[in-house]
Amino acid sequence: MRTSCRYKFNCPFVPCFLFIAVAFGVLLFSGCEGPQATDNRPVRVGVLYSMSGRMESEEKPVVDAILFAIDEINQSGGLLGRRIEPVVVDGASRRSVFKEQEINLIEKDKVAVIFGGWMLLSRDIVRPVFEDRESLLFYPYQSKGMASSTHVVNTGALLNQQVVPGISWAYRNLGQRFFLVGSKEVFPYAANTVIKDHIYALGGSIVGEEYISIESEDIDSIVSIIKNVKPEVIVCTTLGKTTIALYQSLRKAGISPDDIPSIGFTIDEVLLQQLMQANIDMAGDYGVWNYFQSIQSQQNHAFLNEFKKKYGQNRAVSDTMVSAYIGVKLWAEAVKSGKSFREADVLDHVGGKSMESPGGLVYVDPQTNHLYKTVYIGEALSNGQYKLVWESDYPVSPVVYPMFRSQQEWEELSNIIHDKWGLN
Numbered sequence: 001m002r003t004s005c006r007y008k009f010n011c012p013f014v015p016c017f018l019f020i021a022v023a024f025g026v027l028l029f030s031g032c033e034g035p036q037a038t039d040n041r042p043v044r045v046g047v048l049y050s051m052s053g054r055m056e057s058e059e060k061p062v063v064d065a066i067l068f069a070i071d072e073i074n075q076s077g078g079l080l081g082r083r084i085e086p087v088v089v090d091g092a093s094r095r096s097v098f099k100e101q102e103i104n105l106i107e108k109d110k111v112a113v114i115f116g117g118w119m120l121l122s123r124d125i126v127r128p129v130f131e132d133r134e135s136l137l138f139y140p141y142q143s144k145g146m147a148s149s150t151h152v153v154n155t156g157a158l159l160n161q162q163v164v165p166g167i168s169w170a171y172r173n174l175g176q177r178f179f180l181v182g183s184k185e186v187f188p189y190a191a192n193t194v195i196k197d198h199i200y201a202l203g204g205s206i207v208g209e210e211y212i213s214i215e216s217e218d219i220d221s222i223v224s225i226i227k228n229v230k231p232e233v234i235v236c237t238t239l240g241k242t243t244i245a246l247y248q249s250l251r252k253a254g255i256s257p258d259d260i261p262s263i264g265f266t267i268d269e270v271l272l273q274q275l276m277q278a279n280i281d282m283a284g285d286y287g288v289w290n291y292f293q294s295i296q297s298q299q300n301h302a303f304l305n306e307f308k309k310k311y312g313q314n315r316a317v318s319d320t321m322v323s324a325y326i327g328v329k330l331w332a333e334a335v336k337s338g339k340s341f342r343e344a345d346v347l348d349h350v351g352g353k354s355m356e357s358p359g360g361l362v363y364v365d366p367q368t369n370h371l372y373k374t375v376y377i378g379e380a381l382s383n384g385q386y387k388l389v390w391e392s393d394y395p396v397s398p399v400v401y402p403m404f405r406s407q408q409e410w411e412e413l414s415n416i417i418h419d420k421w422g423l424n
Contacts, residue, residue: 159402264286287380
């Protein structure tokens with residue numbers, strides 16, 4: 001019996017047709033996020049900050065900056081033909097909640113990326129979550145360095161881009177006898193370690209060093225010590241509402257910027273506005289960041305104009321808000337370059353990206369996933385803003401492991417700091 005020719009592959013075009021069909025099926029069902037895919041569903045991205053708890057007032061404004069950046073992307077047509085859908089969740093100012101929410105965003109919500117984290121501990125405690133699940137975090141807050149991860153893109157300042165130039169300027173312009181006061185958290189302790197190394201290298205002296213629990217209200221005793229030792233400069237690395245309590249106590253004790261000026265590495269315009277609302281005059285104290293609202297540039301004016309149209313003319317904009325905004329925009333550019341939302345593809349293309357931001361030119365260092373950033377020092381004014389008094393000549397390159405110690409010594413110190421604050 002002869003077999004029908006329709007069961008034979010005599011036609012030279014049949015194998016080619018089958019190959020194309022199989023290839024198309026693999027492409028269609030492989031989850032490809034490239035532009036050739038016809039998936040028009042929104043791309044979900046995680047936004048994780050404290051919407052409640054003791055850090056709520058500091059973190060909520062950062063969410064606004066992220067949503068603002070996402071709105072701009074969607075209004076311009078989205079990414080690869082798809083809208084961006086933010087999934088906003090609450091870290092509740094608790095480390096354990098941050099970790100739980102990170103896992104839910106990755107495993108349940110299937111987000112392409114997470115924009116989030118505030119205090120360093122909230123970043124460091126969830127870093128293994130991203131590494132184990134090969135997911136991506138854009139973290140906008142200032143960083144101690146001393147460690148790095150290929151799954152975290154840091155858009156905030158490293159210590160050499162904030163505290164080192166700030167202390168150098170203070171030594172030259174304010175005084176040489178320093179008193180350090182910070183919160184009992186990872187960043188203040190790590191920053192003050194570098195600050196002490198730098199002050200000693202400059203030839204200055206440390207006349208006191210104290211740390212305050214964020215829940216503590218017993219600050220008057222520390223202010224009494226400050227009054228007795230009479231430093232020339234107070235270095236402030238306190239966080240949140242502790243800062244308001246500290247400066248209330250300083251003013252109550254008769255310590256004003258005319259007597260002992262302070263230089264702060266955690267007091268941005270949002271917190272400066274809160275201090276002003278608490279009737280605390282900060283005029284004459286100083287702050288060091290990579291962004292101030294008073295920067296005179298076309299990019300900053302355009303950004304502030306549009307942001308205030310959306311959120312109100314009286315809204316303060318901080319360094320961390322701008323860093324978060326930058327993170328969304330850099331992620332979007334990496335997605336467009338790689339033609340994919342996949343974490344590995346984004347990481348392949350985010351290194352080397354640059355943009356003119358409201359704070360000046362930024363550039364992603366491919367080796368560290370940190371940014372080159374310009375440093376600014378501002379003098380606080382009574383209206384809740386900073387007047388620029390100094391800026392770096394060019395964007396400062398990121399140094400993950402500060403000078404004065406070896407990489408191994410910094411990593412060992414980082415582990416000690418984490419143990420001290422209960423990370424492990």
